[in-house]
Amino acid sequence: MGVCLVSAAMLIALASLVEDSKPTYAFDKEEGRMSEGRVLVVDDEADVRRSVRLILSKAGYDVVEAEDGEAGVRAIERGGNLIALGAIICDLNMPKMSGMEAITYFRSHFPHASVIVLSGEVTSERAGVLLVQGVSSILSKPINQDQLLAAVRKAFAAG
Numbered sequence: 670m671g672v673c674l675v676s677a678a679m680l681i682a683l684a685s686l687v688e689d690s691k692p693t694y695a696f697d698k699e700e701g702r703m704s705e706g707r708v709l710v711v712d713d714e715a716d717v718r719r720s721v722r723l724i725l726s727k728a729g730y731d732v733v734e735a736e737d738g739e740a741g742v743r744a745i746e747r748g749g750n751l752i753a754l755g756a757i758i759c760d761l762n763m764p765k766m767s768g769m770e771a772i773t774y775f776r777s778h779f780p781h782a783s784v785i786v787l788s789g790e791v792t793s794e795r796a797g798v799l800l801v802q803g804v805s806s807i808l809s810k811p812i813n814q815d816q817l818l819a820a821v822r823k824a825f826a827a828g
Contacts (some may be wrong), residue, residue, distance in 0.1 A: 673800045688717055705729040706755035706825050711741035711771060712787065713763040717810065721758060721787070724814050725821065738766025743781075756805075756824040758817075761788040761795070769798075776803050783824030788811065 734743035761768035806820035
């Protein structure tokens with residue numbers, strides 16, 4: 670009788686293929702532990718990205734950062750485990766590719782990932798457009814830790 674060793678990450682990947690749905694948890698290779706899931710943070714302000722990363726990492730999430738919409742698209746396209754990408758946090762006002770353009774791309778190419786807007790300026794008109802596009806939450810800067818964590822948990826629960 671042979672012995673078959675299968676890693677937790679492989680089991681999760683296989684289960685997601687069989688069920689045709691994304692897993693709730695992802696394996697963080699660097700930390701050697703299960704994470705709550707992968708979050709892409711797209712913001713041109715390094716301090717904002719760092720703050721979001723610290724809050725989410727402390728809560729157990731695996732965080733990938735991008736400094737603008739174009740970098741966000743590149744990060745999501747080259748990511749090692751797109752199935753585990755559960756949420757995208759995106760600013761609206763960025764160079765190269767605006768948040769609105771990036772969100773349109775994310776929603777059309779990666780509909781399984783919930784999008785959360787984190788911006789300093791969101792008009793009610795723009796908020797309406799974002800909600801029609803399928804954005805799950807709209808948060809204002811400066812970052813409120815409890816609101817951020819609640820929005821990310823809601824995004825993963827919806828997925």
